[in-house]
Amino acid sequence: MLDDVRRRLGRAIAVVLTQHLGIAAPAVAIDIPPRRELGDLAWAGALPLAKALRRPPRAVAEEVLNHLAPELGDLTEILDPEARIEGPGFLNFRLRRGPLLAHLLRCGVRTLALDQGKASKVIVEHTNINPNKAAHIGHLRNAVLGDVLVRCLRWLGRPVEVQNYIDDTGVQVADVVVGFLHLPEDELARAVAPVWPEAGPTRAGILQTLALRAGSDRLVGGSPDFDDLCWELYPLVTRRYDADPPFAAHRAQILHAIEGGYPAGLSLDDAIAQLAAAAGAEVPAAAAARLAAAVAEANLHCHLRTMGRLGIAYDLLPHESDILHRGFWQRAFELLREAGAIRLASEGKNAHCWVFSLADSPDFAGMADADKILVRSNGTVTYTAKDIAYQLWKLGLLTDPDGSRRDFGYLPFTRFRQDGPARPVEYGDGERVLWRTCPDPGRRPAGGEFGAAERVVNVIDVRQSYPQKVVREAIRTLGHAAAAENSVHFAYEMVALTPAAVRRLEAAQKVSFGLAEEDLAKPFVEMSGRRGIGVKADSLLDTLESEAGASVSVRLGHRHGLPPAAIAERARAIATGALRYQMLRQGRNRVLAFDFDEALAFEGDTGPYLQYSAVRARKIFDKLAASGVAGTPDGDALAAQGAAVPDDLWELVFACARTPEMVEKAAGSLEFSLLAGHARELAQLFHKLYHEHPVLHAPDERTRALRRAVFRLFAAVIAEILEPLLGIPIPQEM
RNA sequence: GCGCCGGUAGCUCAACGGAUAGAGCACCUGACUUCGGAUCAGGCGGUUGGGGGUUCGAAUCCCUCCCGGCGCGCCA
Numbered sequence: 168m169l170d171d172v173r174r175r176l177g178r179a180i181a182v183v184l185t186q187h188l189g190i191a192a193p194a195v196a197i198d199i200p201p202r203r204e205l206g207d208l209a210w211a212g213a214l215p216l217a218k219a220l221r222r223p224p225r226a227v228a229e230e231v232l233n234h235l236a237p238e239l240g241d242l243t244e245i246l247d248p249e250a251r252i253e254g255p256g257f258l259n260f261r262l263r264r265g266p267l268l269a270h271l272l273r274c275g276v277r278t279l280a281l282d283q284g285k286a287s288k289v290i291v292e293h294t295n296i297n298p299n300k301a302a303h304i305g306h307l308r309n310a311v312l313g314d315v316l317v318r319c320l321r322w323l324g325r326p327v328e329v330q331n332y333i334d335d336t337g338v339q340v341a342d343v344v345v346g347f348l349h350l351p352e353d354e355l356a357r358a359v360a361p362v363w364p365e366a367g368p369t370r371a372g373i374l375q376t377l378a379l380r381a382g383s384d385r386l387v388g389g390s391p392d393f394d395d396l397c398w399e400l401y402p403l404v405t406r407r408y409d410a411d412p413p414f415a416a417h418r419a420q421i422l423h424a425i426e427g428g429y430p431a432g433l434s435l436d437d438a439i440a441q442l443a444a445a446a447g448a449e450v451p452a453a454a455a456a457r458l459a460a461a462v463a464e465a466n467l468h469c470h471l472r473t474m475g476r477l478g479i480a481y482d483l484l485p486h487e488s489d490i491l492h493r494g495f496w497q498r499a500f501e502l503l504r505e506a507g508a509i510r511l512a513s514e515g516k517n518a519h520c521w522v523f524s525l526a527d528s529p530d531f532a533g534m535a536d537a538d539k540i541l542v543r544s545n546g547t548v549t550y551t552a553k554d555i556a557y558q559l560w561k562l563g564l565l566t567d568p569d570g571s572r573r574d575f576g577y578l579p580f581t582r583f584r585q586d587g588p589a590r591p592v593e594y595g596d597g598e599r600v601l602w603r604t605c606p607d608p609g610r611r612p613a614g615g616e617f618g619a620a621e622r623v624v625n626v627i628d629v630r631q632s633y634p635q636k637v638v639r640e641a642i643r644t645l646g647h648a649a650a651a652e653n654s655v656h657f658a659y660e661m662v663a664l665t666p667a668a669v670r671r672l673e674a675a676q677k678v679s680f681g682l683a684e685e686d687l688a689k690p691f692v693e694m695s696g697r698r699g700i701g702v703k704a705d706s707l708l709d710t711l712e713s714e715a716g717a718s719v720s721v722r723l724g725h726r727h728g729l730p731p732a733a734i735a736e737r738a739r740a741i742a743t744g745a746l747r748y749q750m751l752r753q754g755r756n757r758v759l760a761f762d763f764d765e766a767l768a769f770e771g772d773t774g775p776y777l778q779y780s781a782v783r784a785r786k787i788f789d790k791l792a793a794s795g796v797a798g799t800p801d802g803d804a805l806a807a808q809g810a811a812v813p814d815d816l817w818e819l820v821f822a823c824a825r826t827p828e829m830v831e832k833a834a835g836s837l838e839f840s841l842l843a844g845h846a847r848e849l850a851q852l853f854h855k856l857y858h859e860h861p862v863l864h865a866p867d868e869r870t871r872a873l874r875r876a877v878f879r880l881f882a883a884v885i886a887e888i889l890e891p892l893l894g895i896p897i898p899q900e901m
Numbered sequence: 902g903c904g905c906c907g908g909u910a911g912c913u914c915a916a917c918g919g920a921u922a923g924a925g926c927a928c929c930u931g932a933c934u935u936c937g938g939a940u941c942a943g944g945c946g947g948u949u950g951g952g953g954g955u956u957c958g959a960a961u962c963c964c965u966c967c968c969g970g971c972g973c974g975c976c977a
Contacts, residue, residue: 201920211919214957224957254920255957297977337977520975534903534973543975550977632905633972660906661971690969718939741939753914756906758970765913765926770939772914772925779939790936832917844915847924854940863936878936901939 168270168278169824172245173197173208176260179238180210180231187234188220188227199825203818206251206259213256224256232258245270264812268820271880272804276826276887277322286326290561290618291317293626294331294474294481298466299339300401301394302473303701304761305628305662305694311750311894312659312839313626314479318588318892319834319842328620331481332557333603335463336488339401339696341421344459346400347374348442348450349417350407358399362391371443378439381461387468394469395703397462402699424452425459428488433457460488468594471581471601473704475592477743478894480585483617484603489575490557492606496548498565498573499556500541508644509541519544528640539637551634555641562642562650563619572619575604577612589889589896591739622653624837629658629756657837659755663691664702665762672702691760702761711742714767715775723900733899740898741775747895748774751843772847774895780850781889781897783857784882790863791875798875806872816860816877819852823884830892846888853881 177195184193198209213228220227229252236248247261293313296306313329320327334340346355347370356368359376366376380386387393408415429438430453438457445451467484474480490496500521503509509523521542525531541552559565565573584597594601602612627635635656643651664672666687673679680700686692694701716738723729749766753759769775791797812820826845833842862878865871889895 196917198917198919201916205920209919214919217957257920334977339977517975531904531973536973540975545975547975549975629906630971634977658905663970693971722937722939757914758907760913762913768926768939770925773939775939776925779937783937783940787936794936840915844924847915851924855942857936858933858941861936900937 168274168276168827170278170828172242172262175242176208176210176239176246179235179240179242180212182238183231183234184212184216188216188230190216200257200259203814203821205253205257207262207821208246208260210258210260211256213258217256225252228252228256228258262821264817264820265808265810267824268810268812268876268880269804269808271820271824272800272807272876276824276880276884278827286324287621288326288328288619289320289622289624290328290330290620291320291624291626292330292332292561293317294470294479295334295627296466296470297334297337297339297696298463298470299343299397300466300696301392301398302470302704303662303694303696304704304707305701306470307477307704307707307746308659308662308750308759309626309628310474310479311477311747312657312755314477314894315751315839315842315892316624316626316657316834316837318894319830319839322830322892323834328617329480329482330485330561330617331483332485332487333463333467334487335460335467336425336491338418338422340459340463341418341425342404343397343401343462344421344425344455345417346404347377347458347462348421348455349414350400350403354403354407355400358403359396361399362389362393362396371446374439374443377461378436381435381465386461386465387472390705392469392472392705393465394473395705397466398696398699398703402697405697420450421455421459424450424455426491427452427456428492429453429456429460435461468581471592471594473708475583475594476705476708476739477747478585478589478591478896480583480592480599481601483577484580484601485557485575486604487553489604489606490553493573493575493608495556495560495565495573496552498567499552499559502559502565502645503541503555503641506645508641512538523637523641523644525637525640528643530636530640551637554634554638558623558625558638558642558654559645560618561620561623562647562654564642564645564647564650574608574616574618576607576610577602577617578605578610579603587896588891589740589743589894591743622655624655624657626657626659628661630661632656632658655837660758661693662759662761663693664700665691665760668692668702668761668763669700671763672700691758707766708742708746711745711767712738715739715741715745715769718769719901737898737901740896741769741778741901744774744778744889744895745769746774747893748777748843751839751893752847754840755838775901777846777850777885777889777895778897779901780853781882781885782899782901784853784878784885785897786900787862787878788882794863796863796871798872800879803872803876803879806869807876810869810873810876812873812877815856816873819849819856819881820877822849822852823880826884826888842888842892846885846893849881849885849888853878853885 177197181193181195184190195212198211200206200209213224216227217224232250239248245263245266247263250258250260253259291313294310296302317327317329352370359366359373363376366373433453438454441451441454509521512518512520512522517538520540522538522540524538526537531537541549567573579600580603581594581601582597583592583594583599583601585592639651639654642654669692716734719734719737829842829845833839860874862871862874889897
């Protein structure tokens with residue numbers, strides 16, 4: 168709505184510039200002045216034009232203003248044509264406040280004319296956690312950024328497909344399997360005991376427990392959960408590799424077993440029985456592969472539950488194993504070779520490798536070695552190569568010689584429900600289906616297809632920039648320049664720990680991570696799953712929920728009959744808001760140095776501050792209704808139409824009107840701190856007005872109707888930003 | 902060495918090339934017999950890392966130097 172006013176004003180000024188000042192095809196941008204007392208909209212174009220026209224900028228602005236009125240048409244219903252020339256030559260306009268407020272109340276702030284007609288699909292890939300241990304706060308940043316991007320695109324009317332890529336064949340999963348099969352029994356038992364108290368101290372008993380729990384659907388869902396077990400187990404394995412180099416032979420063997428796969432008919436029970444029977448002797452490969460699949464799937468379920476707590480859902484889980492089974496790389500390899508993009512190095516350090524040459528690309532200029540190895544000398548395929556094949560599929564470019572699109576098979580992975588835009592996602596049943604890929608291309612998804620998007624956004628931290636650029640370059644080299652441009656790496660800086668946070672973790676877990684003094688002297692410490700250094704997403708959420716719950720109990724303690732479930736529900740909402748906001752509030756290029764005190768803060772620049780503004784706004788209307796002066800949206804709009812809106816109320820109305828602009832700007836720049844900051848600004852303006860403009864106790868009915876109109880608008884806008892866009896739930900009370 | 906990102910108040914962070922560089926935290930004063938104090942008002946706090954340039958105008962763009970982080974694997 169406001170965007171439309173700006174566009175039309177810009178066009179009107181352009182016409183004047185052309186007709187009266189002889190400027191061909193002028194670029195006219197309408198700005199927003201920094202302070203509202205200067206005006207609502209501004210044109211700064213007189214300043215750069217002054218030189219060319221050899222006239223003072225203020226004279227240029229005046230000339231434009233003198234001829235502008237006839238070009239405005241019915242825009243004057245909402246824009247005051249009496250502009251002012253201020254400062255060095257700014258042309259400042261004012262909007263008609265009452266009519267604009269009335270319009271916003273009647274039609275909402277959302278302008279949906281934006282992407283109508285050309286609604287092509289966007290794939291957003293995010294989360295992508297290795298399925299070998301619990302999710303940590305770094306994964307949270309990825310998932311929240313990706314999720315908010317998805318929410319913004321959908322709000323703007325774009326169809327979006329959300330993919331969470333599962334690397335189920337990598338060494339990390341193999342390491343956990345090595346842990347179960349080869350780690351000394353006492354170490355294994357120590358990692359397992361807190362999660363499976365019934366397992367006992369022996370490997371046989373532990374494997375037995377795994378099988379039993381899987382058989383009775385209890386492998387996942389406890390607290391602590393399976394991923395917590397792996398979180399403990401994984402560092403023990405990597406530590407042993409370092410301490411005992413021959414132990415690494417187990418990793419190679421398990422990795423090989425995973426690559427070999429297992430027959431479809433092999434049950435986990437049978438596999439575990441074989442593994443237990445093999446004790447000490449040669450490990451049966453198929454059984455190990457079966458166990459690896461079970462480990463990966465169990466961790467995946469845990470991750471989905473963790474993200475589900477935050478309201479983050481997915482459409483498809485592409486599995487790396489299926490990329491292998493379906494021969495995606497073989498086909499990509501043929502396409503690359505036919506295009507002459509890759510060659511078999513015959514000598515030098517890359518001898519016998521298939522390499523992709525980057526030497527001709529300006530992006531890679533100055534590199535000492537501009538060749539990227541895609542196929543190793545032993546014939547195995549690198550991660551980047553698989554990623555190229557996957558990216559081609561996502562863009563619909565992985566075509567077979569007959570022109571058909573090479574595709575996965577698809578199976579339902581689980582059902583789920585989400586009862587509101589910012590509600591948690593619950594798995595198990597529900598009307599929605601989360602699909603996974605499978606090796607059998609005959610199995611098709613119900614309704615529609617996956618992949619083949621016009622635009623693909625990969626949410627991956629900035630450390631992966633180099634391989635991401637290689638993937639993009641490969642797409643370009645295959646002749647798909649436009650598709651390469653539409654392959655976007657959504658890069659963000661990592662989450663690290665403040666030294667204080669590290670010490671608190673060590674104290675809480677009664678361990679030492681063995682960090683050197685110089686590491687702890689740095690501004691932040693990188694997390695490391697391999698070393699077990701990190702804050703688990705679920706632990707942080709648990710802590711947030713318990714702190715919020717305690718706070719809610721104190722605040723609402725006077726209320727009788729607020730059952731524990733109601734307190735828990737409010738606490739969950741507050742915890743989600745605090746966490747999601749913390750992940751969003753700062754720019755994506757800045758390292759997020761995690762600090763417990765900051766993360767657990769509920770006052771000031773935090774999620775709960777925003778939530779509280781929404782709760783307060785709604786509370787006003789509850790009170791009004793109880794006193795019989797609630798008014799109606801139409802009635803308030805009518806009252807607003809002719810009302811004189813004072814400056815302070817207007818500031819809030821105007822900020823509300825800018826919301827679609829902020830959403831577009833955030834989605835366009837992938838900078839969601841803009842939207843978070845916008846929400847904070849609205850909440851701040853509201854909280855200030857709340858004290859100065861009581862509604863229930865307004866001096867007269869006209870004043871009350873205007874305040875009601877403004878707060879009604881705010882309540883609607885903040886709810887729209889928080890729940891569907893930022894995924895921050897608004898609690899009943901707090 | 903090459904590349905990318907950061908350096909803004911004591912701390913954590915904002916600021917389409919635009920008008921007087923803003924918030925929160927911390928510290929100090931204050932605020933409802935009123936729609937909830939997870940709030941609000943006020944105070945303190947700045948040579949935007951240094952130096953050059955571009956222009957009507959630079960925290961923002963260019964050059965250069967300094968400091969910090971991360972990349973540049975036949976790892977994933």
